[in-house]
Amino acid sequence: MKSTATTKKWGRETSQTTDCVLISFFFLNEVLKRDNTPIKTSDSGNASADVQAPSPAERQHENVAEELRLFRSEFRAARDDIAGLRHEVAELRELITGYQARFEAVEERVKALEEQSQERASGGADYNELAGTVAALKQELSDRDQDLLLSDLEIAGVPEHPNENPSHLTSLIAQKLGVSLDERDVVFAERVGPRRLVPAASGTGGEASSEAVAGRARPRPLVVRLARRGIRGELLRAARTRRGVDTSGFGLPGEARRFYVNERLTRLNRSLLYSARQECKRLEWRYSWTKDGRVYVRRKSGDAAHRIKSEDDIGKVFG
Incomplete structure (x- = not known):
């Protein structure tokens, strides 16, 4: 508001200055009109004629006329500058008005946030509604994440060994469950999760080979993504009806172990x-x-x- 008042005061002073310049210009113009002294010019047709030198009064009049012409040009330039300055002042006023409106909007938002904070601290209804909205959004995000896994299976219990082929293991599991699975039906198959070692028996020492470490490690789940959900459903139904299936016949080292086929969950x-x-x-x-x-x-x-x-x-x- 202070900047707006300063701008208005400056505009009034500029207007008064312009009025004074206009009055001075009018006065000088009237003086020039009243001066009817002729200015003698040389006759170009008579080269031999004597040229009379201008008198001091004539020279003074010529100087006054030249000064008036210069004053007119300077006055026009000043008038243009003042017009441009007035336009800039108008733009400045609009800009200040816009900033003032934005400041008022920010103050209203801060006030609303403070009121919400107070209601939250007092356990108001608005806070409970907000908490319910957040819970609903979390549930919606969780459902969307789960929908991305509708074509995935998680197979647990299959022993893990170095240089194994997860896709080949998936084919063996499907054959064990009595489901025909083509290589093109498997998008990818891989082990997921960190390796977790089973505590070794006491009294064993020395460095163990990679095969021995893999034998002691708890097998990580085998995650399989299928190209069709229908194949996934067949494998899940077959796993429910053939409970107790194991890895016998897979050609894996060690004793046979039971494996479990489940949906992959978030x-x-x-x-x-x-x-x-x-x-x-x-x-x-x-x-x-x-x-x-x-x-x-x-x-x-x-x-x-x-x-x-x-x-x-x-x-x-x-x-």
């Missing part, structure tokens, strides 16, 4: 499934499973199934 859903199974075991609920990456539980046959979306749902369902 970290959140894997944690929810673990917590749900722990509660089912504690409260003697009979069923806990996943379908399309969603976690479900049921007390007994004939009861309604409950979907577990978050840790809060575990508290609500199992009470």
